[in-house]
Amino acid sequence: MAVEKRREGETIVLRLSNGPVNALSAGNGFVDQIAAAVDEAAGDPACRVIVIAGAGRMFCGGADIGDFDGAPTQVSRVRDVIAAVEACEKPVIMAIHGMALGGGLELAMAGHYRIAQAGSRLGLPEVTLGLLPGAGGTQRLPRLIGAGAALDMMLSGKPVTAEQAASSGLVDRLVDDDVVEAALEVARGAPPLRRTGALPVPVDLAEAVDARRAKLRAGLSQAPARIVDCVAALSDDLAAGLALEARLFGELMRSEASRGLRHAFFGERTVARIPGLAADVRPRDVRRVGVVGGGLMGTGIALALLNAGVPVTMVELRAEALSKAEAAIRKTIQRDVEKGRIGQDAADARMAAFTSATELEALAEADLVIEAVFEDMGVKKQVFSALDAITRPDAILASNTSTLDLDAIAALVADPSRVVGLHFFSPANIMRLLEVVRGRDTAPDVLATAMALGKRIGKVGVVSGVCDGFIGNRMFEEYLRQVYFLLEEGALPQQIDAAMERWGMAMGPCRTMDLAGHDIGWAIRKRRAVEQPDRPYSGVIDRICELGRFGQKSGKGIYVYPDGRTAQTDPEITRLIEDYSAEIGLQRRAIGDEEIVGRCLLALVNEGAHILEEGIAYRPVDIDMIYLHGYGFGRERGGPMFQADLMGLPAVLDRLRALAAGRNGWAWTPAPLIERLAATGGRFGDLDFQDGNAQ
Template structure:
């Protein structure tokens, strides 16, 4: 049974037991069963009180998000359950341990008394899915803890500790031991029926609403504004407030922002599953990691590993570079102490777990060695040839290459099955994406180990096959190709960046390349122009690079950086771009923001479709997660492939064909997968549920 019903004297205990988080699922009948059990207990003449608790590691993780895509009435059934609990004529005591989140906390607030175990956490995170608490949370939480505190909880989406919940009035009692036993003790004394929904409107309502409304920022998601609207509607008429909350919840549920955020929520879980991997494949133990290279990337990788509690040995042949890396690592860890993120004892342990060495031989005992040297095939081959002779025969060898052929690197190793790609994104200790590259010979358990390591260090790991640039950078190349074409055709850098940032990108493409280093892109273009002469780039960006303007690190790039950080429009670049257009015979024209965004997005979609069709990515959602976590694509937009489904693939195909008929039309030849899905009336989303074994 999903709801375990037991008796303890005159008290009936209902224990939620529905999977790992005790989700309040309507689709599988759990909510209906719980409601029936509450009704059964309420009508039992021998029962004087009811205790509701959670089985396993938590009270309740909330509503089943999968229900949100079904019949809207499913949410009404959850609301009915909560109303039934609150209206119960017998005291209902909630015994909270672990987590009480979302609908789980809304259920808890419907109880008449709440006991929480020390260390448990309570929160309403719906805003992170572009939603508001839709089962009474906006109406009951302010009545319990005040409007200001309630708004702060709901607008941040962050849970509070049980200790803080006690001081705020969200829970009535805090216990260190068995929370169910504590709740039973409360039940024996039969507490009064204190119904949250009947409590008075908080005195700070007007001021709290006005101050939080003034702080709202424009964005695709309207959830924050609607949360404030619901709290503003608090009155003595609970039913009216609940009706508004339900109506606004439905509005948000259908919004693009919420659909995108829910896509990301499920996508982060989907990409962790590797299709075709045998169930008996287990990751290897990794207790000691070696890092080759003490540059920016190697230092960031070492920090990410140390922050996860892993001992790290860094091998850097240049003593001065090694000393700089070690100093940076110590300084960064100590800064976390100063900011209150960790204690000094934790910092000391992390620093003690770091070993610096000037010889590769220091990595001989490592379970895993990550190469993070300069992005040059000759250099990487040299490192791997040396590592093959030094590393343990069962040690995993990983390359941080961002574009190079992993199979060519693995060919230098006697056993290429132990080679895998671990493409971190800079700064590696902050960026969440880890592109895990599966070579032709990579062993299944090596791939599983790489994904497990990514999870351990807090990354979103996504598997990619081998191709030039893998998933992310291969798509980014087509995105940039159109950006540079737009410059020569009439757009200016500041307009392109502003359009993309307003649409939802964390940073526009011109600013991004100035930050990354224009020389990096220049080197890649030189290589690709030699290898792919039939796919030309605009020469305007090379003209900028020829001036030695490589971005922030040189003080000038596409923009000028007088203070070394802040991008400022440079008239010299505007003249250079306009002169280039005139020199090449191009008549510049005006571009709307919509056209700029459309071209950039379609470039990503078309190349992403090719990558999925080739089996480089298992699923379209893998592409989306790479762009969300590695390239600053707005979570509310869901990712490029999700956006294509929003547009409709027949519309995408029509737009690609129109572009293919114009200037540089060769770059817009529609991917065959788009043509096929459009003809079938299909969606990229349909492919996310298929078990693809392409790689």
């Protein structure tokens, strides 16, 4: 951590050096170092111009988000430094390379002249954290590029290229070569003082504000609306605009939405670290991956790999199914070309990296093989026995099982240490979650390789231990158990779905199961009825399955799908549900949305606590990331365990005990971990710091 100082004639170059992204950290004193360096250069009689640049691979990645949870003065210090730069009586040139994001771009905009290296990117992504640019961005960016363009940039959170920035006026000069040398050249020409905050209010202000305000959509995060409010307040009084921006930033920073989004931001980084894994463990080299199974899942997995540049060999024993899978892969890749996502050369390269076969022997030289056959233990054991004989002894064997015992599968392999679970979520080429299942004997470097592969193909990998359903599906089972109980007690599918979607789920549970297909769930319930007779489900969902209504793929499920895609309520299902309630002697009652959301959420929390206690999940944040990226849990809501901390664990425990005293109370026995944390004033979030893996 340092501000490196170098004198070049009458110019002083200050180079920011604070870790990989040169974060504007107030908590560690780096911002104060910048302030002192600028002040010293400004007071140096031999200095005529100041150049500020970044060390390493970028100019500045923005403020240190960890400061947001600290004292409010930490954020204020960033604002003070930016104000001091703009007020400097000597020209300050910003030399931008790599990236200038968030507070980094706000610092750059306070300079009097900006030079950007070609290929660099500039943006204000604060909206993605439920915040607004809080260090002058809402007041300075519109003055530079106009209100409409500035609002679009801030509301999307997407960075622009240096070329776009030069075209819009965000930067004054674009260079291909060393940006600091270019800045020194400009410095020798005595650039004028042009303070961004003194520039006039853009002429398109009123029109741009009205247009963007009309497009705002309701949601938990108020950041978009507050960004528009700040821009609407633009006037010749810069100080008033900055004061409003600071006040609204503080309100947003304390909001549930921003806290949840920041939890997700840190969580995605935390789950990549595996507690207890020795520092010298390195992933194996994976050059070619085999995929066994050409169904929907196998096809999606192959696409995910090919899209990341990983060569794939697919084996499907049925020639017709293999041909269909290859056609689907080709069609999807070509559609990306048609939509402008990739060029034809890239598409051709992806297809060239794909080979197919109807014999497992084609996988003899694969570095890693992913089994993606039907979710049946007998079928999977047969495949693994064959793979053990065919593949190299050092090849990793992975199962895409979503519920089955990975250790039982690994027992079929002479060296079970090379077996790991890779549970993709459908569609596998789109869904970001990858549950990486560590078996009893999974080798550390095999686990590390699985996580590295997940990152390589753009997934959020989360490690789970072995249990029925692993982390995500085991919890989802309890969620669905309550959904089906709610149906028989008085709720209807459309009410449950609407309540959960309004609360923040991407899709309600009944629509979700129609999309996934009820046949697999029905098979699992039949198995569980034998294995866990003391934990019954409502029979109402089985009645629907008995009618052959397996969801969207069959045209009928809990809903009907006249066009094959759009869910419509079905009076037949309403009658079936009501008749089932009468059959079991249950008087239906009015059930409010608050009860629906509360029971569904508490079911997730309580089972999540059991999973933590058993060591299936390393940390509560692992569970949260699984639900954000695999189950449509609203990102602003942070995840089920984060929500439990917001409610307060004593309150969670009280609600669980009240439910345990009612109908089907056996399903609500509080997890011992919740009882212990509630008694000691603990939080799930505190457990995210275990084993030195702090957020």
